[in-house]
Amino acid sequence: MCLPVGFTSDEIDRFDALVVHRIKVNKCKSLYRSGDSFNTLYAIRSGSLKTTVLTDAGHEQVTGYHILGELVGFDGIGNNRHGAGAIALEDTEVCALPFAKLEKLAQTMPALQHTMNRMMSMEIRRDQDAMAMLGSMRAEGRIAVFLLDLADRYRRRGYSSTEFVLRLTRKEIGSYLGLQLETVSRLFSRFQGEGLVQVEGRALKLLDPIGLKRIAGQLLSLPPAGLRPAT
Amino acid sequence: MCLPVGFTSDEIDRFDALVVHRIKVNKCKSLYRSGDSFNTLYAIRSGSLKTTVLTDAGHEQVTGYHILGELVGFDGIGNNRHGAGAIALEDTEVCALPFAKLEKLAQTMPALQHTMNRMMSMEIRRDQDAMAMLGSMRAEGRIAVFLLDLADRYRRRGYSSTEFVLRLTRKEIGSYLGLQLETVSRLFSRFQGEGLVQVEGRALKLLDPIGLKRIAGQLLSLPPAGLRPAT
DNA sequence: CGCGCCGTTGATATTATTCAAGACCAGTGG
DNA sequence: CCACTGGTCTTGAATAATATCAACGGCGCG
Numbered sequence: 428m429c430l431p432v433g434f435t436s437d438e439i440d441r442f443d444a445l446v447v448h449r450i451k452v453n454k455c456k457s458l459y460r461s462g463d464s465f466n467t468l469y470a471i472r473s474g475s476l477k478t479t480v481l482t483d484a485g486h487e488q489v490t491g492y493h494i495l496g497e498l499v500g501f502d503g504i505g506n507n508r509h510g511a512g513a514i515a516l517e518d519t520e521v522c523a524l525p526f527a528k529l530e531k532l533a534q535t536m537p538a539l540q541h542t543m544n545r546m547m548s549m550e551i552r553r554d555q556d557a558m559a560m561l562g563s564m565r566a567e568g569r570i571a572v573f574l575l576d577l578a579d580r581y582r583r584r585g586y587s588s589t590e591f592v593l594r595l596t597r598k599e600i601g602s603y604l605g606l607q608l609e610t611v612s613r614l615f616s617r618f619q620g621e622g623l624v625q626v627e628g629r630a631l632k633l634l635d636p637i638g639l640k641r642i643a644g645q646l647l648s649l650p651p652a653g654l655r656p657a658t
Numbered sequence: 659m660c661l662p663v664g665f666t667s668d669e670i671d672r673f674d675a676l677v678v679h680r681i682k683v684n685k686c687k688s689l690y691r692s693g694d695s696f697n698t699l700y701a702i703r704s705g706s707l708k709t710t711v712l713t714d715a716g717h718e719q720v721t722g723y724h725i726l727g728e729l730v731g732f733d734g735i736g737n738n739r740h741g742a743g744a745i746a747l748e749d750t751e752v753c754a755l756p757f758a759k760l761e762k763l764a765q766t767m768p769a770l771q772h773t774m775n776r777m778m779s780m781e782i783r784r785d786q787d788a789m790a791m792l793g794s795m796r797a798e799g800r801i802a803v804f805l806l807d808l809a810d811r812y813r814r815r816g817y818s819s820t821e822f823v824l825r826l827t828r829k830e831i832g833s834y835l836g837l838q839l840e841t842v843s844r845l846f847s848r849f850q851g852e853g854l855v856q857v858e859g860r861a862l863k864l865l866d867p868i869g870l871k872r873i874a875g876q877l878l879s880l881p882p883a884g885l886r887p888a889t
Numbered sequence: 890c891g892c893g894c895c896g897t898t899g900a901t902a903t904t905a906t907t908c909a910a911g912a913c914c915a916g917t918g919g
Numbered sequence: 920c921c922a923c924t925g926g927t928c929t930t931g932a933a934t935a936a937t938a939t940c941a942a943c944g945g946c947g948c949g
Contacts, residue, residue, distance in 0.1 A: 890949105891948100891949095892947105894945105895947100896943105896944085896945080896946100897942105897943085897945100898941100898942090898943090899940105899941085900939100900940085900941085901938100901939080901940080902937105902938080902940090903936105903937085903938070903939080904936085904937075904938080905934105905935090905936080906933105906935070906936080907932100907934070907935080908931105908932085908934090909931085909933100910931085911928105911929085911930090912928080912929080912930105913926105913928080913929100914925105914926090915925095915926090915927105916924085917923080917925105918922095918923085919920100
């Protein structure tokens with residue numbers, strides 16, 4: 428099942444009838460490209476995807492990293508054209524959810540409509556948090572946030588939150604975080620030297636999540652403690 | 659009217675019935691705060707707002723700048739709590755759109771549901787573009803993109819696209835663009851020196867939009883021309 | 890007036906990028 | 920089997936971009 432809980436079995440049946448396609452996307456292949464006409468959302472059943480946009484200068488910038496259980500494609504609804512492209516980071520399987528049918532079905536299924544609204548809202552929230560992160564943190568903070576975010580997402584999907592394999596190259600991580608690949612590499616090395624993580628290529632162990640949280644909570648310059656709201 | 663075109667007059671009437679509140683928000687006052695419970699969206703009728711999130715470190719980061727005709731509050735739907743706060747940059751008037759009623763009304767009005775989906779999708783698109791901008795451009799490019807984006811939005815609302823007044827301070831612009839206020843100030847001065855813009859405090863004239871576009875189209879380092887997709 | 894906030898500009902420090910070299914690995918073809 | 924290639928990753932050194940620190944002028948407002 429591609430949807431969260433809270434539906435009756437009848438509703439689930441009607442929803443399942445809509446999921447006509449299962450699509451396999453091989454590693455490095457595009458599920459869709461920036462500029463493609465939009466008509467379906469995709470739920471990731473296995474594997475992982477990155478989403479990328481083309482900047483004005485024709486440079487590919489990673490804007491998202493999506494794993495099992497997550498939905499991609501919301502950016503296309505606005506003008507029936509995908510703003511970002513989605514590329515498989517490993518052999519990946521997705522469910523295709525035809526959007527027109529989804530909208531129609533949602534009209535007779537308030538819970539589905541609400542779920543769609545919620546999912547888009549959460550995507551907005553995530554993107555805004557990412558913006559705040561890019562705007563306020565230095566390289567080490569960005570890496571720390573990135574690792575903790577991954578850990579949390581893996582945890583929620585039932586995987587280990589302290590030990591996982593990155594599917595992104597250093598270059599892609601850098602693109603995602605607004606850094607050069609060398610900076611990413613250096614910081615992984617430094618974090619390892621400080622005993623925060625253990626890095627072996629793309630295999631990662633978080634040895635000191637508390638320490639990472641401390642780094643993630645630092646800004647360019649810390650305002651006086653008295654002015655900080657108690658969090 | 660707070661909505662785009664494409665509705666019958668009957669639909670518009672039903673929609674209007676839902677807009678019970680007109681709210682005035684004085685300059686520097688909050689429309690809602692990060693963490694507030696969510697129940698309504700707001701359409702800006704006059705004035706302007708900034709949206710801000712609190713980072714882990716308790717620092718206020720500007721994530722959006724919204725003018726007349728735009729909607730704010732979508733970030734709250736996901737978990738019934740606002741992720742960002744909205745603060746008036748000048749005396750501002752908004753329509754309150756109770757979200758529960760909006761969702762209910764949308765069930766009998768497919769065009770409304772589609773419009774809501776589109777608006778959220780466009781918000782996602784904007785945020786992703788902003789992320790790409792923060793991740794791939796240097797200070798001068800960010801400023802150029804910021805100015806061109808403003809110009810475009812004012813143009814679409816029927817205002818001059820070459821002459822407008824910023825409602826944000828240098829510090830807020832810096833926060834929005836991931837820069838320090840001094841950097842913003844310096845770049846405004848430099849752009850003025852290069853004849854790109856005319857700056858007088860917050861009053862701006864774009865003298866050379868083409869030149870700004872050229873700057874906005876530059877990256878940290880340009881990839882070899884042969885590898886760039888033709889745009 | 891005096892105060893706080895805003896904006897500008899200069900000097901300096903810090904950070905991250907850029908350039909460069911080399912190691913490692915997987916795939917490919919002789 | 921082995922050399923060759925292209926991609927990835929690491930590390931060092933030099934450089935450029937931006938932040939930080941500091942001083943000052945202007946403006947609005949109580």
